[in-house]
Amino acid sequence: MSIWEYANPKKFMETSARLLPWVTGFAMVSLLGGLFWGFFLTPDDFRQGSTVKIIYLHVPAAIMGTSAWFMMLVTSLIWLIRRHHVSALAAKAAAPVGLTFTLIGLVTGAIWGQPMWGTWWAWDPRLTAFLILGLFYLGYIALWAAVDDPDTAADLTSVLCIVGSVFAFLSRYAILFWNQGLHQGASLSLDAEENVSDVYAWPLWTCIAGFLLLFVTLVLLRTRTEIRARRMAALLSRERMAG
Amino acid sequence: MRALFLRDLALAIRAGGGFGLGLAFFLLVAVLMPLGVGPDQGVLGRIAPGVLWVGALLACLLSLDRLFALDVEDGSLDLLATAPLPLEGVVAAKALAHWVVTGLPLVLAAPVLGLELNLAPGGYAWLVVSLLVGTPALSVIGAFGTALTVGLKRGGLLMSLLVLPMYVPTLIFGAEVVRRGAAGLEFGGALVFLAAITLGALALLPFAAAAAIRVNLR
Amino acid sequence: MRALFLRDLALAIRAGGGFGLGLAFFLLVAVLMPLGVGPDQGVLGRIAPGVLWVGALLACLLSLDRLFALDVEDGSLDLLATAPLPLEGVVAAKALAHWVVTGLPLVLAAPVLGLELNLAPGGYAWLVVSLLVGTPALSVIGAFGTALTVGLKRGGLLMSLLVLPMYVPTLIFGAEVVRRGAAGLEFGGALVFLAAITLGALALLPFAAAAAIRVNLR
Amino acid sequence: MELTIEDLACARGGVRVLEGIGFRLGAGQAMVLRGPNGVGKTTLLRTVAGLQPAVAGRVSLPPESLAYAGHADGVKATLTVAENLQFWARVHGLRDIGAALMAMNLAALADRRAGQLSAGQRRRLGLARLMVTGRFVWLLDEPTVSLDAGSVALFAAMLRGHLVQGGAALIATHIDLGLDEARVLDLTPFRAVSPPQGAFDEAFA
Amino acid sequence: MELTIEDLACARGGVRVLEGIGFRLGAGQAMVLRGPNGVGKTTLLRTVAGLQPAVAGRVSLPPESLAYAGHADGVKATLTVAENLQFWARVHGLRDIGAALMAMNLAALADRRAGQLSAGQRRRLGLARLMVTGRFVWLLDEPTVSLDAGSVALFAAMLRGHLVQGGAALIATHIDLGLDEARVLDLTPFRAVSPPQGAFDEAFA
Amino acid sequence: MIPDLGKYAGAVLGAYGASILLLVLLVAVSLWQAARIKRALAGVEARAKAGAATEATDA
């Protein structure tokens, strides 16, 4: 059986119905567990004080904010090349989730910046690219909403998604090209010297897993909604044609 | 393609002075800002590069609005799509015409407005250079944004929403060049980035725009 | 008239989220300004009132663009002109719908942007009040400007050119109210002027706009 | 209820196109305007509708009694067919759109967005609008453009119903509507003769 | 030089409207598409023109050999009649617009701004454009809308000239063009039947 | 219960509050939309089935 069969709406509805309860469960456990661990059970940092606790929100949210766009890029490309409708709908479903994560990343980053950098915002390349990414999410959602014909909307938003990927890429990797920014470098790289200490790393990884699973849950749920909405529109237009 | 370029120029000029209007808007924004901000010379001089660049950006944006929309409404774009021109060429020709009508006059008029906004003397040359290098990107990016929204009535605002974020890098580096130039600092890096953005946009976006138009014509 | 108002609202909302877009543009301008100006908190805070007001103004302007143009293109305005509504009422209803779709969301969103631009804490209340008092004038003045240019293709830019100067008094007094409010100074006078402009515009301009439309329909 | 036109002259783009037109149109009467392209049919209709001023002569009719339907339909693409009609009905102080939907066979399309109509369906909607104006004199500029034969017949029936109820209609058209009772007015003889050249004030006709 | 259509299906707004259409159109032939409003004539023409993708089936013809003329004319109001034609001639790599002006009797209007034309004059300009494309297959969507009888005859003559020179034409129209040599294709039998219901993936027909 | 957050309590609690609010909003909206569309689709499907049934009896 080819993997593309999962792009069949019917097959997708069946599979996702079976998966959804499990993913939801894991997401709840890891997210709530990770946040609880981080918030209640880790010590304050000697330099940052209690603000270090923001890391459990900021880093997972920021990572998922960019990752969501990459996921949309992949599904958009699948739509453009193989024209699987579920793929396009998954991208549509992911956008509001990605936007929310991006917003959380921005808000928590800003709150964190006040004590750490003495300012809540700086026009550093990573922050700027991230903000633009947030605006791209807005434009992407607005474009979906503005176009009537669903296939046309899928095509147009896919093109927009490809262009927007530049900024998702910069949010994540700008740090490699510019060094003058204020923002943290890669603190979770495998290279041991830069690493945050283990006390923070484990709950952080749990939170990242939690955000990832939450993302998967929501995207599955929302894709199912989109498929249903799409089917409803098709049935209604058929009704009209018959009547 | 040349024919298309010339036609677009003719249309812009006849439709009540296309040249003048982009310019006039630029001027207005540059005049409104000090009015809103208040007449403090020191503050004005410091924000001048940013204000001038934002003005240029908005002037471009407003005039972009109907780059393709008019051609869709009267059916020309359907006909152009079946004509022997590649649609990418159509986009490029139209973006070029837009730049000549809007971007170029901005470049030429910018020094006068710099004066009016109390820009530091060192900044003038770099204001012109940065606009010259940066405005073509504004036209091409704008063409892409318009292409995405071309089928929609009242697409203007949506178009702005899509285009403005893409303008941000050009704005940042453009204003940076002027600011550093005015302050006598080194600014080569910013200028290189500005040029790179323009070249990248010129090379890639016509294709994206043509794809979007093909989709929208359906 | 009520029917017209409701129709315009419905049209604005269906055409891809009319509410959101005016707002989004306001947000964008307010974000672009600091990008252009650079990240100096002190300067930002000082120019915040001006920038916010200029942003509101441009958001209004962009969405005004096609207030009547769409109705002219599809012939609705011809039909409305022969309908039992007075054309003045048509203008008023359309301006009101425009304000609800554009002005009102701006008023509601302004505090958030004030935060983003580092506005002094005392200014927030007065930012909201000044926008609430001032934005209706923007819609009516805009309606007049659009009425003047309604027959022209690519009228958008010309319209901006005509409208922006008329926006200047509102801008000056509006920003003044916020600036003085933020600085804790007395600002009653500016607020009175702002209200007077709005009332004057509301009372007179619908008639001028209706006259302009009658001429343009010929 | 009578439309009277006396010695009317009308201009387009500052140039006089028609002059010396006069006729009356009483209740229950229809008149078809004919003439080659560019003779001035549209100009005449717009002048009668009051959308542009007459250069000379008079148009008299009771106030608020005419409905104009031009080349453009005034249809909003994002509203449904029913919403479009409802809007015009409300503007004219009426409520019921059922009769109009029936008359132009739009009932099946009532919930369709107008942007999703074909050219002919859209035109039918534009014509149905006339029914919800409650006006007595209809001014129609090429009403049957894009309509198929069946729809033309529907339209003729609707028009007859209007005339029977004491309405009147002035119609510019190039094709035969099958309205035998209508008078025909050929506009060719009323073409404005080009004014003698040279006199300076002639430019301001 | 032949247009071949095989088992074509086309959709509008995501809904299949026509299916199973097949015919060939050789040099010197014309075909008239008929059918009631909304049957899908415009949709079919746009699909053949390549402006929208076919849902199924094939359209084959030599590349760059067709000219489309839809409901809108692609005429710029601020350019003169001659400039409008010249532009399209240049786009198609031709120079001479004299023949086109003559064919649709536009010579007298050549220096008039297109915005100052009447509806029928404007349409004549839209049709004259076909002459300067140098393309062999013309796709025409209701070409004679707003034309008076004389202009319809002019158009028929122009079309005959095109056919004699080895061209072909596919024309959607509701009225009689007086082209006796043209084949007629009624689209009503090709209406898409609604697909069977039930299966979930049918949602994306 | 709540650990001592020191002078940064506002920042930390603000960050947690804002994030959790946004997440809850997102989840609530998603669930609400899912339920709404599911219900609407069920209605339309029932109608479609009824329509198909009457057609069958007609034939």
Ligand code: HEM
């Ligand atoms: C408004 C302010 C901020 C924004 C917009 C922001 C944005 C981002 C982005 C886009 C990422 C990268 C996500 C990815 O890998 O795709 C990130 C990661 C991170 N941020 Fe922030 N941030 C902000 C403030 C802060 C502050 C104040 C701190 C700490 C003092 C901080 C610490 C981190 C850390 C430790 C990472 C993980 C780095 C890595 O592994 O790559 N951020 N942030």
Ligand SMILES: Nc1ncnc2c1ncn2[C@@H]1O[C@H](COP(=O)(O)OP(=O)(O)OP(=O)(O)O)[C@@H](O)[C@H]1O
């Ligand atoms: N955007 C759209 N979305 C959904 N359906 C549409 C859309 N546009 C048109 N339709 C429908 O598709 C069908 C075919 O339309 P088309 O314009 O091809 O008809 P046509 O034969 O050209 O009619 P006419 O003679 O009135 O021009 C019509 O029933 C129409 O209602």
Ligand SMILES: Nc1ncnc2c1ncn2[C@@H]1O[C@H](COP(=O)(O)OP(=O)(O)OP(=O)(O)O)[C@@H](O)[C@H]1O
């Ligand atoms: N804006 C304008 N400026 C100058 N002349 C114009 C303008 N618009 C139209 N004309 C001319 O006025 C004349 C009358 O035009 P009108 O539209 O009334 O003709 P019509 O009888 O309706 O023709 P048709 O049957 O083609 O619709 C035409 O000769 C036309 O060329």
Ligand SMILES: [Mg+2]
């Ligand atoms: Mg006419």
Ligand SMILES: [Mg+2]
């Ligand atoms: Mg059609």
